[in-house]
Amino acid sequence: xxxxxxxxxxxxxxxxxxREIRLSRKWSLKDFEIASGGRIKDVVLGSYERxxxxxxxxxxxxxxxxxxxSMSAFFTNKQELKSTEIHGRVVIDLRKLHEAxxxxxxxxxxxxxxxxxxxxxxxxxxxxxxxxLRSSDLILLSMLTSSACENLDIYFLSKD
Numbered sequence: 001x002x003x004x005x006x007x008x009x010x011x012x013x014x015x016x017x018x019r020e021i022r023l024s025r026k027w028s029l030k031d032f033e034i035a036s037g038g039r040i041k042d043v044v045l046g047s048y049e050r051x052x053x054x055x056x057x058x059x060x061x062x063x064x065x066x067x068x069x070s071m072s073a074f075f076t077n078k079q080e081l082k083s084t085e086i087h088g089r090v091v092i093d094l095r096k097l098h099e100a101x102x103x104x105x106x107x108x109x110x111x112x113x114x115x116x117x118x119x120x121x122x123x124x125x126x127x128x129x130x131x132x133l134r135s136s137d138l139i140l141l142s143m144l145t146s147s148a149c150e151n152l153d154i155y156f157l158s159k160d
Contacts, residue, residue: 011052011054011055013051014048014051014055014074014075015048015050017074017075018045018063019049021069021073021074022067025067029043032066035066036062039062039066045063060074090132090134091130092112092130092131092133093129093130094116094128094131095129097113112141115140115141119131
């Protein structure tokens with residue numbers, strides 16, 4: 001069983017991601033400082049990577065721009081993707097989703113609703129009461145809502 005001290009903080013998880021991206025480019029901390037035009041010093045990036053210093057959105061934007069990647073890349077690690085991977089078909093009950101939306105205006109429910117509406121518009125399938133999702137759709141939905149796939153179960157009709 002994991003103790004709380006064994007569970008990494010969000011800053012540590014983000015820091016590992018930052019370090020992984022930098023090392024994948026074979027950059028030193030000093031290489032990054034130079035590439036960022038000195039906007040983020042090497043010691044500061046090192047403290048972000050260790051999770052010992054909080055990072056602002058504006059600093060994260062600078063880091064993303066320096067790497068020429070989307071900010072979402074920092075929040076996707078291989079371990080998270082493996083843990084959220086679901087094989088087979090996932091079906092969302094649109095009736096349950098609409099009931100949940102009426103009952104509560106939670107941010108997650110609103111995001112799920114917007115995500116589902118986007119898929120429906122792309123597929124041009126406006127008449128259904130259920131929506132089949134691919135496992136890649138579910139991973140994206142989990143990333144958008146910052147929830148584990150298991151926490152989205154209230155909207156599922158079935159998982160095969």
